[in-house]
Amino acid sequence: MARTGRRPAGSSSREAILSAARQALGRYGYDGTTVRGIAADAGVDPALVHHFFGTKQGLFVAAMDFPVDPSTVLPALLAPGVEGLGERLVRFFLSVWEAGDRSPFLALIRGAVSHEESAALLREFVTREVLGRVAAAVNESQPQLRATLVGSQLVGLAMARYVIKLEPLASADPETVVAAVAPTVQRYLAGSLA
Amino acid sequence: MARTGRRPAGSSSREAILSAARQALGRYGYDGTTVRGIAADAGVDPALVHHFFGTKQGLFVAAMDFPVDPSTVLPALLAPGVEGLGERLVRFFLSVWEAGDRSPFLALIRGAVSHEESAALLREFVTREVLGRVAAAVNESQPQLRATLVGSQLVGLAMARYVIKLEPLASADPETVVAAVAPTVQRYLAGSLA
DNA sequence: GTCTATACAACGATAGAC
DNA sequence: GTCTATCGTTGTATAGAC
Known part of the structure; x- marks a missing residue:
């Protein structure tokens, strides 16, 4: 047999x-x-x-089925330290969304909004593979809260720019977006939360 | 006849x-x-x-089928002027999501992610009824871009806190969230975008 | 008998044709 | 620069629901 x-x-x-x-x-x-x-x-x-x-x-x-593997891209972004990390994160986030196929991301969001089970899977993944690494690089108090705040701004950027396509944000030059949003992310990472 | x-x-x-x-x-x-x-x-x-x-x-x-009518709630929020507007917007946004049924909002998001026509409808509505009024209250350059940036942070907050439920943001005290996010919104409204 | 859904007609504004 | 078509809107009348 x-x-x-x-x-x-x-x-x-x-x-x-x-x-x-x-x-x-x-x-x-x-x-x-x-x-x-x-x-x-x-x-x-x-x-x-x-x-x-x-x-x-x-x-x-x-x-x-995450479009990028955080364990391979995040270390390089985090390595130079917290200084300028907001800018590096926003720029990388934009580059991923700008380049190529957005449907995998859209599928993730769609699943999370539609089924609690998918939301749980995404939550677990993002928390563990993405925000956990970011939080570990934070030197201030409440690193996990700071990491989730970063996540909120990035996912909101994706929703506004690529899903709902709010103008003029949707058509703005990537560097304009980086300039506008990076300080927000940087403050969440290393600024005062009060 | x-x-x-x-x-x-x-x-x-x-x-x-x-x-x-x-x-x-x-x-x-x-x-x-x-x-x-x-x-x-x-x-x-x-x-x-x-x-x-x-x-x-x-x-x-x-x-x-928008859960709140912007034409009735926004004027009161905008009336006191730009000062403190970020805080008022975030606090109101949270109060709407905290109180009562979230399914109308989830349906809006789900539709926008799933059908381009729904996304267009939501885009048009938010731009005209919400962001248009906010932009009109902004005294700085690029008021529309600023308004959409505000929108990006708010929709991202909803996604992170209520849809994906990223912890500890999802369980954080509302006032903690206001303290953390309001400065972001305020900067988008009246700060430097560089 | 009252309330409400419905239609017709027309007004002032606006934008495009010519 | 008219003329015309079309728009949002309003006033009024009527027929059916309750």
């Missing part, structure tokens, strides 16, 4: 794992989700999960 | 008008939409539109 080795072609174990992961992560959160549980739901061996996605975090990133 | 007078029961002229208005406003914008055209689409007399909704703007507000 062929219990080990590769299955006949056409098995979609990878997609089954991703589907099970999305459901579990949205329902129980990152910590409440186990690789073994996902593997069981998908009807595969836990080792196969690691074969496809490397780590639990890698599976998380893949399940989100 | 009974051409005038009330129709037999069951006629839903009011809803027909609203439906035609949403379609026309989303497709052609406020100025490109005529009351007469809406009336024709709905198969009613133009005067009936005014009977139900008073003015074209009233019809616009009704078609949007």
